[in-house]
Amino acid sequence: MVSTQDFHRYLPLPEGALCFIASSAFCAEYLLFYFHSTTHKGLEGYYHFLLVILIALCIIxxxxxxxxxxxFPADLSSGISMTLQGLWFYQTAFTLYGPMMPEGCKLKDDMISCKSMDNQVRGELLATFQLFALVNGVFVAAVGSYIFAVRKYGHSELKRVHAGGNGFDRN
Incomplete structure (x- = not known):
């Protein structure tokens, strides 16, 4: 197995270079889906539009x-945005091409069509609800993970406060 020291010896990169490489990959994905989603209209276009927003959050x-x-907040936001993007891919697949198609809409000839504008608006509202449900679910999972980690491993500043100190080192 190659250690990180061996890797840096063969391919020396400055700190943060991997993040810039990842952001360039997200930029390529953004351009792909941005131009791809211009061909989609209606409900399918709305799902692609929300995906493009999530990819932009990954870039940022x-x-x-x-x-x-x-x-830590930058790393956490990066993890959350990537998680949301991946979950949104699944949500789009299940909704538009699977069993969760909104009532009044159907897949026909590789296009999503809705019977009326009301059905399309209801489908877009459902998409917005699904996205915010995913955001809330990821938020609860992140907070729950943080609480679990603090309980299991503790927090050094909190331990100093409980031990009688103020949590800050004075030298």
Missing amino acids: STVAGALMRAS
Whole structure:
């Protein structure tokens, strides 16, 4: 197995370079889906539009991670945005091409068509609800993971406060 020291010896990269490489990959994905989604109209176009927004969040968070290398919030936002993007891919697949198609809409000849504008608006509202449900689910999972980690491994500043200190080192 190759260690990180061996890897850096063969391919020396400055700190944060991996984040910039990842952001360039997200930029390519953004351009692909941005131009791809211009051909989709209606409900399918709306799902693609929401995907493009999530990809833009991935770009912003990975660039922030490159600029602020030791920032926990930047790393957390990057992980959350990538998780949301991946979950949205699945949500789009299940909704548009699977069993969760909104009532009044159907897949016909590789196109999503809705019977009326009301059905399309209801489908778009459903998409917005699905996205916010995913955002809330990922938020609850992140907070739950943080609470679990703090309980299991503790927090050094909190331990100093409980031990009688104020949590800050004075030298």
